[in-house]
Amino acid sequence: MAREPPTNNTAFSILPIELNQAIACELETDKDILTYRAVCRATRNAIDADKGHFWRTQFRKTFDLVEGKTNMELKESYRNRKKQLRRGTGYEFFRGHNTREKDVVEVLKQLIVESFKGPFDVDEHGRPRSLNHKILANFVLNSKMLLNTRRAIRPPRNEPMGINPALAAVKLMCSHFLFELEGAKHNVFAMEESQRIVYMATNSAPLYSGTDMTVVNMEWMLHCFNFFRHHMMNEEAMTLHEVISELSPRQKPSSWQEPLRKGSYPLGKHWKGTYSFLDTGEVSKLRRMSPEQVGDAFLCDKNIDEGKVQSLHLDFVEGAPLRWPKIFEKRLHSLRNVAEPQLKTQGRSKAKDSDHGPKNLQFTGRGIDLDDDFNAIGWLNPLPAQHGIPGWQRITFMKHFMDDFDQVEQDNLWAYEGVVLPGGRIILGRWWYASDEVDFNNDYNGPFILWAIDEPDMEGELKDEDENGADEA
Template identity: 35%
Template sequence: MPRSLRSTTGGSRLQPKPKMQPQTKTHAHAHTRTSAHRYARTFEILPVEIRQLIADCFEDDKDVASYRLICKSTNYSIDEDEGSFWRTQFLNSYDPPESVPEGDRSTVNEWFKQQYQSRKRAEGQKFVFDSGNSEEEANCLVLFKDLLIGACERMDIPTMLLIFQPDTFNTSVCKAKKQSVHSPNMDRIERIAKAKGLLDCVLRRPTTRANKSPTNPVLLAIQLILTHLSLTAPLSSKMAKVWGFPDTQAVVYLPNSSRPIFKGPTCQEVDIDWTLHVASFFRNYLLSKQEPTHIHYENLDRFERPQGWTKPLSTSPLKLGKHWKGTYAYVDHDEIAQIRSGFHEDYPVQDHMCGEDTAETFQDLRLGFPKGQLEFWPDIFEHILKSRAKIEYRTPTTRAQKRATGPDALPEGEPVSFCFKGGGEDASEKFQASGWFNPLPPQHGIPGWHRMTMMKYYIDESSGQPDLDSLWAYEGVVLPGGMVMLGRWWSPTFDDGPEYSGPFIFWNVDASMPAIADDTQTTG
């Protein structure tokens, strides 16, 4: 028996425990009130700036709500100083807005509060994207549009300081401490897209049987704009999956006569659905392990793959990059009709890719932007491509739009298309190119789209002149941000049978190139 259990007389008995005085509810509540008062007093003696700084450290808004419940001083600190906490929260979470409403400090901070809370509510909705027609999806699409239009503001300007004046609140751009290389909006776009499955349902039939309505065109437009995310998705990700590939294959080989890329009364409306099919078509070949193209794509450096944009979206001509990489697909002439008729579902037709039998799997293109007119743009090029069709679109005058203005932007009211010349390699064979970029109006409320037309030609070795019997016409869409082009190539000199055409893709790879002087001459 343990010694501790023996009595002093040698007997064995358990020692009774001393009785504890029960704590009354009054005592317990008094202790709680004392502790709460002590904690409250701790916060009350702190300046409001410190109390707000503590709240700034919380990454989750639920923690901010809990912080407000600690005591009156923490609750009031969120809205004290004329609501400056909400301005700070917005600017820490998103790119700075292009403009803020006029008014006194409290009025503008209230605007920041409303903007912040509205965006957070849309982010916090529990749903997964399907057809884009539910209320939750529609609210989130509005958020995506706001984030896309405001993305990269912080990256494009020096450090933005918020200048307070006695009766007004203004934003001013001061001499930079350091230019930011990070866009919170772009991070949020990617995070929300993954969380809500925005890119998991590209061209997928709606999963809800009752949902017979067509897919929301705004959803299609945003999915298209975010092509760079779907083309760099992990192979195990749902974003890498391509739905209904036979349908996609049939669509991308349709000729311009039956499925033009640009439609509407003035041909300024992008066929979003067709262009999205092109993006899905190439995603199938670039991200599918069983496709030979995937091996070469996988071997590309990170900066040789599609990238996000780094300039604010604008309706002005964009400063497009000079170095591009891409590919195109084709099938034999006698297989075109089979694909276009839909018979390829029972008898699949294998697509061929640029340079698949050579070491140069991808097509490289280098662009230059002459200050004057193109040296070589014969009438036959214009007859085929109709590149010089003037789009009467005024050059915007806001600060961000001026910064994103392209080469030799013309005065307000003048046509704003601009030319380029270039060269590159296709399956180790050198080619030349001439073409035009034409800015387009916003599509579904999102600016930054361009029409691209280009004639690809070869130089006859014997004469040293362009071989006009071997022309390849290109027409496509430059997606907002100017980092990806998608479109159609065709043979304008092939008169035997239906139009011989197919899809192409280019993406900008300036980030993979060494720094070069910013001239306007063509390289290559």
């Protein structure tokens, strides 16, 4: 049956258009707006008049507004986003290769990239919170993107086995919101597969690839996050859940607090984190197993099995860089991305306007591990945008200890390489034993996670005026 055309025989017809528009702005759902628009010509004009200004108001009320869009463009964007977000709550998002899932991922990516582009509030803990944050957090809570209800099924014959890297990147960004969801059930399926992958030899699962080694291994990163999420959020794991649950909201992992930016940028000073390891024999055993075999073996991840969480303090170097020992560079290759891409022209060569921005940043760190003070010295390298999302950085540092003569213990070096997620609030990566010459086909390694905190742990935090032994490394 065709819908009846709008009439003039309603009470809304005698109201000024401004009042009809004010009424429309108070409607809670898009369905109510469409119903209101169909009531009469006056309500239709309230929605469509002024070149669609109502839709700009509606967009700004719901999402962070990016300037330069017409009212009609905002209308189409608004309607598409609401449709995809609504549909997306029913999708599984196991691998993200089908068109419908890609459409939702594209909308989520827009919300991530455009966050903090307009006015923002602060949450109950005093942290900046944009409109897009609220939409993303609500989607995470109500969808199956991260809060899965079953194990991933085998893909159709014509679909790849691995996860779409664009979906993995969006999942990693949406994972920032998981730690604030009260009562959410954190089912991490195929945990045994994540354990197998995070202990792989470096050359079997490098964190970076591409001709310039700036393409992030999103699948490994997602396995690393799921590995720690299982231990941090599942009470049944009996590892990190208790200590994480006792942290204040300002000491738990949290979402980014400013617009995503390109290039390298200093991170916050105060961090918490943890790492996991297996005995060398267990690592070798795990690496010999096929994916089908790992489900039959359970290996207890050390350090996190005792609920160990460390505090870390970072200081970024201003002015002249500190001495960077050759042995540290040989193990970490921290300065491999030093050449600014050049744009060939008929005149003088000009630096290409790229995602790289300012070059490598140096930092020092200090913390406590197993009651021993440790030092760190390392670098941040800028990375190009990954799958349309800017703000990724490569981090490398050498964790080391000082002997009684204030010299670096050369037989106790631990190299760290990781990825700083856009927004600079979570770092995921791999550590490895670096005192000896490293065979990256069979290196002794394991995963780590770090997260920025807004409330320093005064009991375990080292004082700012403490000497940093890394300066003399």
